């Protein structure tokens with residue numbers, strides 16, 4: 001088992017873009033051929049997936065009680081949004097939320113650390129406010145959120161955790177629900193709607209490519225979000241790819 005993907009949301013000046021995810025070098029695990037036969041969208045989206053979450057079961061999502069009541073309400077709203085998509089895509093809800101204390105060990109010591117508690121059928125959403133913890137993970141004050149996922153081969157994600165740094169969102173608190181909605185997209189196995197590194201991966205559109213499909217830019221899973229363009233509902237690209245990811249069986 002290894003950490004195969006890390007997502008962060010990078011905060012910049014208030015008026016423009018907020019970068020939403022930086023990946024580690026572990027790369028894609030799912031190959032295009034593994035999605036053949038599924039309706040996975042355009043040819044430049046077939047590599048826009050990570051190891052899927054096991055959506056055959058209802059995942060238990062533990063929300064850190066250190067979040068404020070308002071933050072918990074927004075997390076639950078984002079979970080509800082994904083559950084609607086779960087019903088649409090699979091016929092059942094995919095998340096069951098509970099607010100329950102999480103251990104300090106729920107925060108990995110670094111972005112490759114898979115020693116944190118977890119299992120394939122459950123994950124936590126943890127509030128992080130310590131800048132040193134965040135720095136040790138390799139993120140900056142510009143990153144409001146991260147999803148750390150551990151998996152092997154093309155199997156289901158075996159363990160994952162979503163970390164939200166509310167301190168880093170203090171200057172634009174209205175992005176909070178957009179960020180958690182986005183991170184939950186990573187939790188089900190969606191990579192970004194386009195590749196922010198512009199590495200020209202066949203099957204994965206680069207975000208800077210001229211003519212990048214507007215639906216990729218409008219998506220919740222677009223790797224940039226701003227305080228003036230929050231996204232608290234799923235868009236067509238998110239829904240199409242979610243249907244694919246949630247129905248994928250390793």
Ligand SMILES: [Zn+2]
Pocket residue numbers: 007008020021022182186192223
């Ligand atoms: Zn992201």
